[in-house]
Amino acid sequence: MEKETKCIQGGYTPANGEPRMIPIIQSTTFKYDTSEDMGKLFDLEESGYFYTRLQNPTNDYVAAKICALEGGSAAMLTSSGQAASFFAVFNICGAGDHVIASSAIYGGTYNLFNVTMRRMGIDFTFVDPECSDDELNAAFKPNTKAVFGETIANPALTVLDIERFASMAHSHGVPLIIDNTFATPVNCRPIEWGADIVTHSTTKYMDGHDASVGGCIVDSGKFDWFAHADKFPGLTTPDESYHGITYAEKFGLKGAYITKATAQLMRDLGAIQSPQNAFYVNLGLESLHVRMPRHCENALKVAEFLEAHEKISWVNYPGLKNNKYYERAKKYMPEGTCGVVSFGVEGGRAAAERFMSGLKIAIIATHVADAHTCVLHPASATHRQMKDEELVAAGVSPDLVRLSVGIENVNDIITDLKQALELV
Ligand SMILES: *Cc1c(COP(=O)(O)O)cnc(C)c1O
Numbered sequence: 001m002e003k004e005t006k007c008i009q010g011g012y013t014p015a016n017g018e019p020r021m022i023p024i025i026q027s028t029t030f031k032y033d034t035s036e037d038m039g040k041l042f043d044l045e046e047s048g049y050f051y052t053r054l055q056n057p058t059n060d061y062v063a064a065k066i067c068a069l070e071g072g073s074a075a076m077l078t079s080s081g082q083a084a085s086f087f088a089v090f091n092i093c094g095a096g097d098h099v100i101a102s103s104a105i106y107g108g109t110y111n112l113f114n115v116t117m118r119r120m121g122i123d124f125t126f127v128d129p130e131c132s133d134d135e136l137n138a139a140f141k142p143n144t145k146a147v148f149g150e151t152i153a154n155p156a157l158t159v160l161d162i163e164r165f166a167s168m169a170h171s172h173g174v175p176l177i178i179d180n181t182f183a184t185p186v187n188c189r190p191i192e193w194g195a196d197i198v199t200h201s202t203t204k205y206m207d208g209h210d211a212s213v214g215g216c217i218v219d220s221g222k223f224d225w226f227a228h229a230d231k232f233p234g235l236t237t238p239d240e241s242y243h244g245i246t247y248a249e250k251f252g253l254k255g256a257y258i259t260k261a262t263a264q265l266m267r268d269l270g271a272i273q274s275p276q277n278a279f280y281v282n283l284g285l286e287s288l289h290v291r292m293p294r295h296c297e298n299a300l301k302v303a304e305f306l307e308a309h310e311k312i313s314w315v316n317y318p319g320l321k322n323n324k325y326y327e328r329a330k331k332y333m334p335e336g337t338c339g340v341v342s343f344g345v346e347g348g349r350a351a352a353e354r355f356m357s358g359l360k361i362a363i364i365a366t367h368v369a370d371a372h373t374c375v376l377h378p379a380s381a382t383h384r385q386m387k388d389e390e391l392v393a394a395g396v397s398p399d400l401v402r403l404s405v406g407i408e409n410v411n412d413i414i415t416d417l418k419q420a421l422e423l424v
Contacts, residue, residue, distance in 0.1 A: 011065030073221025081201020095121030166194025
């Protein structure tokens, strides 16, 4: 199937007489005839459902659709994008381990790594995604377990050289984890470029309508855990909490990583998406391939308008020909990047705030990447915990305004921007 068909039909094929639409299985528990039947599920001897804290059929249908879109081998939904980032990393490392992350990542992920996961004893090195190969190489340590980056960074809008990061990670025997939230699998499939694990905040374009918070993790099934068995004992040695099964042995390379994340992390931490929210994500996925091209088309027109405006000091959009990442974006995302544009208003922070308060169609919201046009000043909102030098390292200047271009009529959006700029 092509991606458009996968958006509509992937992940769920009803049998004779079953509902056409993915059903919402709004049930915490599942019934079994004998204790033995249920025991087999608890032992991971058979696959099936017993408690929605770990797994639910609605979620699995939707995860299977995202898995098909990304070209992965297995996937799971999580309660949020934050939970997806946390699980994706924590599934393969623990106290005493080390992870390399691009410094140009989402502010929430940066805090998760740099503050909360450090408190768990995991060490992080943040590298400039444009650093030299030598610098990247030098960031690896004997205890490094993963490399993490974003296809298009939120909000810096830098485009990661996924192939380079993948080959560097692989030469050190560790997987590359890519947060593909902004590009979505409609525009970029990181697994085709060497990524091993892909994460999403489904809250953004996948849901696409401001309706539900959620996340997803997709495993490519390609990383050979056994080839680096000493680095990944959690996958290659027996799990005593499941009667000594070894995930990579019992579930193979295609299933081990997601099964472990479900069986251990969901069991113990329970950050599962509600089936109702998974249903909304599926509705969004069905039109994702129609919405993404429109987001990109509108964003390009808005970026061109802003670029020509005298009160705008700079515009950053990887779809603009003069953008630093234009060529790389064309390679990884030939059909378009995303709907998010960032820019600076002449006059800095105060001018940006005046401009934003004059907007009528573009609303101020701590959100991006959905049907409604919205705008945010990261330095005073999502990134306010970061110091100025951390902001700069993350590619976020204090005057940066992030505009998420929706799929309204683009002339209305531009008219709105125009009148708000007149007030500055
Ligand atoms: C929003 C976002 C997240 C976090 O997702 P939530 O669903 O808000 O928890 C992670 N990564 C990126 C790139 C995001 O834009």
